[in-house]
Amino acid sequence: MNEKALNLLIYSLDNQLTPLEQEELDQYLASSEALREEKEALLEMRAGLASLRREANENFADQLIRKIQSGKVEKPVQNFQLAVVKLFPKVAAACVIAMVLTVLGTFYVEGNLSLEAFIGVQDLSPEDAYSLLDY
Amino acid sequence: MQSDIELIALSRQGNMLAFRQLVQKHEAQIRSTVLGMLGDTSEIEDVTQEVFIRFYRSLDKFREEAALSTYLTRIAINLSLNEIKKRKRKKNWLSSIQKNNSPRDLIDHSTDPGRAEMKDLLRRALNTLETDFRVVVVLRLIDGYSVKETAEILNLPVGTVASRLARAQKKLKTILNNWM
Numbered sequence: 001m002n003e004k005a006l007n008l009l010i011y012s013l014d015n016q017l018t019p020l021e022q023e024e025l026d027q028y029l030a031s032s033e034a035l036r037e038e039k040e041a042l043l044e045m046r047a048g049l050a051s052l053r054r055e056a057n058e059n060f061a062d063q064l065i066r067k068i069q070s071g072k073v074e075k076p077v078q079n080f081q082l083a084v085v086k087l088f089p090k091v092a093a094a095c096v097i098a099m100v101l102t103v104l105g106t107f108y109v110e111g112n113l114s115l116e117a118f119i120g121v122q123d124l125s126p127e128d129a130y131s132l133l134d135y
Numbered sequence: 136m137q138s139d140i141e142l143i144a145l146s147r148q149g150n151m152l153a154f155r156q157l158v159q160k161h162e163a164q165i166r167s168t169v170l171g172m173l174g175d176t177s178e179i180e181d182v183t184q185e186v187f188i189r190f191y192r193s194l195d196k197f198r199e200e201a202a203l204s205t206y207l208t209r210i211a212i213n214l215s216l217n218e219i220k221k222r223k224r225k226k227n228w229l230s231s232i233q234k235n236n237s238p239r240d241l242i243d244h245s246t247d248p249g250r251a252e253m254k255d256l257l258r259r260a261l262n263t264l265e266t267d268f269r270v271v272v273v274l275r276l277i278d279g280y281s282v283k284e285t286a287e288i289l290n291l292p293v294g295t296v297a298s299r300l301a302r303a304q305k306k307l308k309t310i311l312n313n314w315m
Contacts, residue, residue, distance in 0.1 A: 010301040014275065014282050045308060048257050049276040054170055056163040061155045064187055069151070 002028065005035055013042060139203040147194050154194075158187050161204055164278060165211050171273030172215035174262040182218055186210045208278065208288055212270060219266055260310040268303035271296055 005028035011017055012025055029035055103113065110117035137145075137156070145153035162183065169182045189210050190197070197206065261269055274285040275296075286296040 006305075007301060010304055011297060013304075014297060014300060016282065016297045042304065042308065045257070045304070045311065046276055048253055049261075049272065050279065052167065052171065052254060052257060052261075052277050053279075054163055054167045056159065057166065060162050060166075060183070061158040064158055064184055065151055065155055067184070068154075068188070068191060 002032070002035070005032065006038065009035060009039055010042065013046065140199050143194065143197060143199070143203070146191075154191065157203070161207050162187075164204060165207050167277055168208055168211040168273055169215055171261060171277045172212065172266075172269060173218055174258060178218055182211070182214050185214055189214075205284065205288055208274070208280075212274075212288065216266060216270075256311060256314060257307075260307050260314070263310055264303055264306060268299055268306065271299045272303045272307070275300055 005025065008017060008021055008025040008028065012022060017025065029039065102118075106117050107113055110122055112122075114122065116122040137153070139157065139160070142153045142157045142160075146157060165186050166179065166183050169179050169186070173179060173182065186207055190207060197203075261272060264272065270289065271285055274280045274288060275282060280288065282296050282300065283293055285300075286293045289296065
């Protein structure tokens, strides 16, 4: 089938042709049985697609309103505040765990819990510090 | 019957009956859009619900410049595209596990509709299209938006939409011809 004629046909179904193109298509249609059949098939397919449109679900609105009224759906600002409040215990717990691990790790490695042990300068002599500065 | 603008104004004041009317008015169209994009799956109900929940959350911010149906359709398309991305990730992950665990190739029967009815055939064919093409078919041929409205919803030039629509119809026709 003539590719140009087919394109004109498809575009014509959505009213996308200029008057000149429409005239050209009409000539193709008048002379081609195959193109007329193609037009019927395309219209049938489009009608089939249009029939896929769904009917409303009667209970949908009620279910949605119930969900909103149950408080599960908050407006964004409330939602953000709630998220922060809900997140706080988790963040606090994570911080406590991190601190405990740091203390245990320091004690395991350094053998004591002095300030020097925590900042990692327990075994550093003043001369070492001087030579480090020299670098 | 009250207009969308009146119902939105009432909904902003907390009138849930007005909001309910808005939902009832637009639900079928939004459901069709989501169904067209995702196919007949269990996620349709959740995605459709999420569209209206997002609208409810943004009631105060909604400007009446755009028609409500266009606004809701945009949300429905975006949420459906997110869902499709999620599905792809899940599918990739599952297929990588299956490749690792089983040497046999899995046969995909989803493209063999057998004696399914015409509507089912069309749905399946629609689902085989790439999302760029599927979305224009859903908006133009299922939801009934004009080419210009479809272009506005998708924020694309009219020519691009018309061209994708033409190519999508050719592809659909080829798929259906192969199946029938």
